[in-house]
Amino acid sequence: MRATAEANPNIALIKYWGKADVELNLPVTGSLSLTLDAAPTRTTVALDAGLDADEVVLGGAVLSGRPAQRVERFLDLVRAASGRTEHARVDSVNLIPTGAGLASSASGFAALAAAAAAAYGLDLDGRALSRLARRGSGSASRSIFGGIVRWHPGDDAASFAEPVDAPGLDLAMVVAIIAAGPKSISSTEAMNRTTATSPFYAGWAESTPRQLDEMLEAIAHADFTAVGELTESNSLRMHATMAAAWPPVRYPTAASVALLDATRDLRADGIEAYATMDAGPNVKVLCRPADAARVEARLAEVDPTADFLSARAGEGVRLIDEPAA
Template sequence: MTLTPQQLATTASEEGSATALANPNIALVKYWGKRDEALILPWTGSLSLTLDAAPTTTTVRLTDTPDDVVLLGGRPLEGTARSRVTRFIDLVRALADRDERVSVDSHNEIPTGAGLASSASGFAALALAASTAFGLDLDRRALSRLARRGSGSASRSIFDGIAVWHAGHDDESSFAEAVPAPGLELGMVLTVLDARAKSVSSRDGMRRTVDTSPYYPAWVERTPVELEEMLAAITRADFTAVGTIAERNAMRMHATMLGAEPPVRYWGPASVELLDLVANLRGDGLECYATMDAGPNVKILCRADAVDELAARILEAQPHIGVIPARAGRGARLITSEPGGSAGEQTTEGAR
C-alpha cells in the first residue's frame, strides 16, 4: 500500500508521534558474525565511536491505516528492506501490547547500504521514535537491546562517543553501554569512494564468513583479547594504541571474509589506494589509522584537532572522492514528541 506524504499527514491518529535523530557509529573493534540470527547475538563484543555527522532522522506516527507505511528518503520501501522495518515495528508493538499500524518516515544523510553505518543510525533512530510513539519509556540499556534487534551495530548508536557492545549470551545480556574516555579526543574522516549499495549485504557476508571461512574461529578467539586491549588503551588515553588496534582489527576481519567460499571482497582499487595513503600520511607525521567495514569506503581515525588537516590532505591526494569530516557525537535523541496527541519540542535526550 502506497500513500503520499499528504495522505500520511491526514491519517495520523491522535495516539502518538515521535521524531528521533541518531548518528552513525564506526566500529574500532569490529562486530562480524552472529551466533543467533533471530536475536542478533554476536559471536564477540565490539567497540565503536558515535560520530557527529550524517545522522538519520525518523518520524513514527500511529495511524488508522490498514497497514504500515514505510518511507525512506520520501520513497516507499519495498521487499526485504520494508519487511525488515515492519518486523522491527512488530517487536515494538509486542513490547507495548498494542496493535496500531504506523507510518515511518526516515531520512539518511549518509549513503544507504554502502558500508557507512546507515543501518546503525537508522535502527537506533527507529528504536527511539517507535518506542516513544507507542508510549514505552525505555532506559538506554533497554533501548540498546531493542535497537540491536534491527541491526546489531545500532545498539551502539544509542550512546554518545565511545560505546562497547557486550556480546552476552541471551537477549537480556547483549547490550551496549558508554565507555568514558577522559583525555582522548577522537576524530574521523569518512571517505566516500562508492555510494552505491553493496552487492553482498552485511548480513549475507557475515553468514558466508561464519559458515565457510577457516579463519573465522581464530577471529572469534582473538577479538575479545583485542577488545580488552582497546579498553585498556582508552583508559590510559593512548591514541597510538587505539589507532593501531583499530587498524589491525579491521584488517583481520577482512581476512576472514577473503577466506570464505566464495570470498567476500568489499575492497576495490580505490580502497587500496586510500589504505596506502593513510600509511604514507602516518609516515609523514600525520598520525592516522584506517578502518573498513562491509563496503569499499575507508574510514580514517585521527585526533579530533587533526580532522580538518586530514580531510584536506586526503582531498589533495584524491580530489575526486567524497569526504565526511567528523568527531565524537551524541547518541540517539528525540527531536519532537507528541504522546497522546500533544505536540511540542523536547530538549532532553529522549531516553533515560
C-alpha cells in the same frame, strides 16, 4: 501518537562480525565503536488506527520487499511489548548514504527504536532501548549512546551497549566516501558466508575479545597510538577473514587500497592516522582533531573523486519532539 527521533552513525573500532543467534542479533564477540557527530538519521513514527499495514518511507521513496518487511518485523516487536496494535507510518531520512557500509542501518534502527518506543508509549531506559535497537540491526545498539561505546555479547538480556568513559582521549574521523551506492554483497550475506566458510573465522572469534580488552586498556590510559593501531589491525583481520570465505567476500577496491596506502604514508610523514573499513569499499581514518584537515587534504590528493566527511565524537539518540495525540 507520533514521535520523531534522531540518531548518528557509529563506526566500529573493534568490529562486530558474526552472529551467535541470527533471530536475536546476538554477536559472537563484543565490539566497540565511535558515534559520530555528523550525518544523522531522522525518523518519525506516527500511529494510525486506520491503516491495514505499516507504511515505510525512506528518503521520500516508499519501501517494499525485504527492506519494508525488516521495519515491519521491528514494529511488531514494539507492538508486542506495548500491547498496542495500531499500524504506523514511518518516515525516515538518512544523511549518510544507505547500504554503502557507512553505518546507515545503525543510525536508522537506533532512530526507529527511539521514535517507535515513544510513539507506542514504551518507557525504556538506555540499556533497554539498546537491546531493542539491536533487534533491528546489531550495530544500532551502539548508536543509542554517544562517544565511545561498547556492545556486550551474551544472551538477549545481557547483550546491550553502554558508553565507555574516555577521559583525555579526543578522536576525529575522516570518512572517505568512494562509493555511495549500495554494496554488491549485503552485510548479512557477507557475514553468513564468512562464518560458514572462512577457515580464518575461528581465529577471528578467538582474537577479537583480546583486542577488545587491549582497546579498553588503551582508552583508559588515553593512549591514542594504541587505539589507532588496534583499530587498523582489527579491520585488516576482519577483511582477511572475509577474503578467505568461499566465494570470497572482497569489499576493498583499488581506490580503497590507495587510501589505505595513503594512511600508512601519513604515519611515515609524522601524522598519526589509522584506517578502518567496514562492509563496503569506503575508508574511515582515525586521527587527532588537530590533524583532520591535513588527513582529508592528503586523501583528497590521492582520490579527488571521493567525497569526504570529517567528524568527531557525537551524541546518542534523542527525541526531537514529545509524543502527541
